[in-house]
Amino acid sequence: MSQDTFYFSGVITCNVVFHLHGFQYKYVLSFTYNITRFNKDLEDVTNIDIQNVNVASIAAIFIIILIIFKSISLPVILVSIIEFAIAVNMAVPYYQGVSLPFVASIVIGTIQLGATVDYAIVYTSRYLKERRNGKNKLEAVSIAHKSNMLSIITSALSLFAATYGVACYSQVDMIGSICTLLARGAVISMIVVLTLLPTMFLIFDKVICKTTGGMKHIDN
Numbered sequence: 001m002s003q004d005t006f007y008f009s010g011v012i013t014c015n016v017v018f019h020l021h022g023f024q025y026k027y028v029l030s031f032t033y034n035i036t037r038f039n040k041d042l043e044d045v046t047n048i049d050i051q052n053v054n055v056a057s058i059a060a061i062f063i064i065i066l067i068i069f070k071s072i073s074l075p076v077i078l079v080s081i082i083e084f085a086i087a088v089n090m091a092v093p094y095y096q097g098v099s100l101p102f103v104a105s106i107v108i109g110t111i112q113l114g115a116t117v118d119y120a121i122v123y124t125s126r127y128l129k130e131r132r133n134g135k136n137k138l139e140a141v142s143i144a145h146k147s148n149m150l151s152i153i154t155s156a157l158s159l160f161a162a163t164y165g166v167a168c169y170s171q172v173d174m175i176g177s178i179c180t181l182l183a184r185g186a187v188i189s190m191i192v193v194l195t196l197l198p199t200m201f202l203i204f205d206k207v208i209c210k211t212t213g214g215m216k217h218i219d220n
Contacts, residue, residue, distance in 0.1 A: 050105045050106055050109070053106050053109060053110065054109055057109065057110055057113050058079055058083070058113075061075075061078075061079055061082070061113065061117055062075040062076075062079055063075075065078055065079070065117075065121070068121070069124065069128065069212060069213075070212060070213030070214070071208065071211055071212035071213065072211040072212075073204065073207050073208050073211040073212070074124060074208060074211075074212065077197075077200050077201075077204060077208075078117065078120045078121075078124065078197075081116070081120060081192055081193070081196055081197050081200065082112075082113055082116045082117055082120065082189075084192060084196070085112065085116050085185070085188050085189045085192040085193075086108065086109060086112050086113065086116075086185070088188050088192075089108060089112060089181060089184055089185040089188050090105065090108065090181075092184060093181070098177075100177055100181070101173075101174040101177055101178065103174070103178075104177060104178055104181055107178050107181075107182075108178070108181045108182065108185060111182060111185075112181075112182070112185040112186075112189060115155075115156075115159060115185070115186060115189055116189040116192070116193065118155070119152045119155070119156070119189060119190065119193040120193055120197060122148050122151065122152065123144055123145075123148050123152070123193055123197055123198075124144075124197075124201075126143065126144035126147055126148055127140050127141060127144040127201055128140075128212070128215070130143045130144060131205075131209065131215060131218060132214060132215060132218075137201065137202055137205040138202065140201075141198045141201050141202055144198070145194070145198055149194060152190055152193060152194060153190060153194075156186045156187060156189060156190035157186070157187075157190075159182070159183075159186040160183045160186040160187055163179040163180075163182040163183040163186070164179065164180070164183035166179040167179035167180040167183060
């Protein structure tokens with residue numbers, strides 16, 4: 001029996017130690033079984049929650065971008081960029097062989113989603129503004145990049161510093177793991193928005209102009 005079991009037995013009165021010992025042995029076995037079953041049920045429920053949260057978050061972001069920019073193509077592009085950044089972040093611990101808390105996917109999927117879409121919306125707004133003002137796609141992307149790069153980097157590094165500091169000093173494994181993911185996710189999101197998003201604008205510029213309100217007349 002474990003030290004915890006002996007400690008529990010020591011609290012009981014000696015007069016009933018024999019009868020209580022047999023009862024407690026059965027109780028410990030039952031308790032261990034229930035904990036195992038509880039963990040399995042919790043893991044199954046969490047997996048379902050992850051799927052539901054991801055679908056709901058993506059749908060909400062898609063609708064918001066659709067309404068704000070009045071575009072069909074931009075929600076697809078931005079959501080794809082965001083999900084790519086999240087996938088890269090979650091792939092790093094997999095290839096490192098690091099196990100994560102079961103709640104990490106939900107936490108990262110929502111917080112990094114919100115942070116990345118913030119960077120992407122700021123960048124996209126300036127790009128669309130310059131295209132409507134008559135700039136060609138290369139000039140619009142260049143202006144958007146130069147005008148928003150500093151603010152995006154500042155915001156991302158602030159989130160990185162805050163979460164990485166907690167990850168370094170926290171003695172709770174779950175908190176440390178989640179904060180490490182958030183810190184790395186902030187940097188990955190920053191890099192993706194500043195490199196991959198402008199590339200997508202240059203490649204799909206014609207599609208964006210044809211599927212965005214107020215830009216269908218733009219040909220150059």
